[in-house]
Amino acid sequence: MADEMASEDRGGMRKVLIWVPLLLFLAFIALFASGLFKPDDRIIHSRLVGQALPAFDLPAAASDRPGLSSAQMAGGKPRLLNIFASWCVPCAAEAPQLMVLKQAGVEIDAIAIRDARADVDGFLARNGNPFARIGLDARSAVQIALGSSGVPETFVIDGAGRIAYQHIGEIRADDVPMILEKLRDAQ
Amino acid sequence: MRLILALLLALMPAVPVWAQTALPPAPWADRQIPDASQEREAKALMETIRCLTCQSQSIADSNASMAADMRSQIRERIMAGERPEAIRAWLVSRYGDWVSYEPTAAPILWPLWGAPLLLLALGALLLRGRIRRRRS
Numbered sequence: 001m002a003d004e005m006a007s008e009d010r011g012g013m014r015k016v017l018i019w020v021p022l023l024l025f026l027a028f029i030a031l032f033a034s035g036l037f038k039p040d041d042r043i044i045h046s047r048l049v050g051q052a053l054p055a056f057d058l059p060a061a062a063s064d065r066p067g068l069s070s071a072q073m074a075g076g077k078p079r080l081l082n083i084f085a086s087w088c089v090p091c092a093a094e095a096p097q098l099m100v101l102k103q104a105g106v107e108i109d110a111i112a113i114r115d116a117r118a119d120v121d122g123f124l125a126r127n128g129n130p131f132a133r134i135g136l137d138a139r140s141a142v143q144i145a146l147g148s149s150g151v152p153e154t155f156v157i158d159g160a161g162r163i164a165y166q167h168i169g170e171i172r173a174d175d176v177p178m179i180l181e182k183l184r185d186a187q
Numbered sequence: 188m189r190l191i192l193a194l195l196l197a198l199m200p201a202v203p204v205w206a207q208t209a210l211p212p213a214p215w216a217d218r219q220i221p222d223a224s225q226e227r228e229a230k231a232l233m234e235t236i237r238c239l240t241c242q243s244q245s246i247a248d249s250n251a252s253m254a255a256d257m258r259s260q261i262r263e264r265i266m267a268g269e270r271p272e273a274i275r276a277w278l279v280s281r282y283g284d285w286v287s288y289e290p291t292a293a294p295i296l297w298p299l300w301g302a303p304l305l306l307l308a309l310g311a312l313l314l315r316g317r318i319r320r321r322r323s
Binding site for chain 2: 042044045046047048114115116138139140141143144145146147149150
C-alpha cells in the first residue's frame, strides 16, 4: 500500500520533471532573444563622476593658449573640460556647439590627446577656438587618469574642482540646453 | 583568392588610420622591459586589461593608440616598482570592473563561482539515487 503510493508519487514527480528541459530551453531562448533586441551599450562611463579631478599639470598644446593644471579647474565657478584631438573627426563636428556654449558665457578648458602643437593650431584655425586654456596630453596619461575612454568627451567641473558630469561623444546641437543645465546644477 | 588579395590590398591604406595620431608611439608601448621578470609581470597584466577602443581585445593585442599608451604606462609603472594588482585596482577605480578580464569575488559573481559546486552536488545526488535503485 505504502509502496504503491510512493510509486504513484514518483510518477507524478516524473510528469512534472519531464517538462523541465523544455522550460529550460524556452528560458534560454527568451534570454538570447532579449539579448538580441537590447540595444548594444558599449559606453564606459568614468567612475570618477562625483569625485575630485585627478591632479595634473599639462604644458600648452596650442601657440596662443596657456597649458592647463587641475588646480586651475577649481576656480569657484563651474566650467567645462573638453577632451579633444586635432585628428578626431567628431571633435570638429562639435566645435560649433562649443562656440555656442562659450557665447553663453561658459568657460571651457581643453585637453588635446596625442597631439602636436602645429596640428592643434591648424585645428583651432579651421574650427574656431572656444578654449581658455589647452593642455597637451601626449601619452593619454591624464585621459586614462580621468577614466575617459575616447575623444571627444566633455566633463562638467563644479566650482570646487569635482567632476559633476561626463558627456561621452560629441555635443550635438540638441545637447546644448542639457549641458547648460548640468552647469547650473553644478553651481 | 584573387578577390581576397584585392581586398587585402584595398585595406592596406587604412592601416595608418588606425594609428589615430601623427605622434610616434609612447616609448614603452612596444618595447620590452630589460628585466625579464618585470616584463613577465607587465605582460601578464596587459593581457588581462581590456582595450577601451576595441573593447573585445586586451591592450596586449590591440593596435589602438590608447592601448599603446596604456601598455607604455603599465611598463613604466612596473619599472618604478608598482605592483601589478595595484595598477589593476587603479584602472578599475577609473573604468570599473569592466576594464579587467580577471574575475573578482564580488557578490554579483557568486552564482558563477557557485554553479560548478551546485552542479557537482546535483550530479552526486543523481548518482546516489541510481546506485541505490540498482542495489534494491
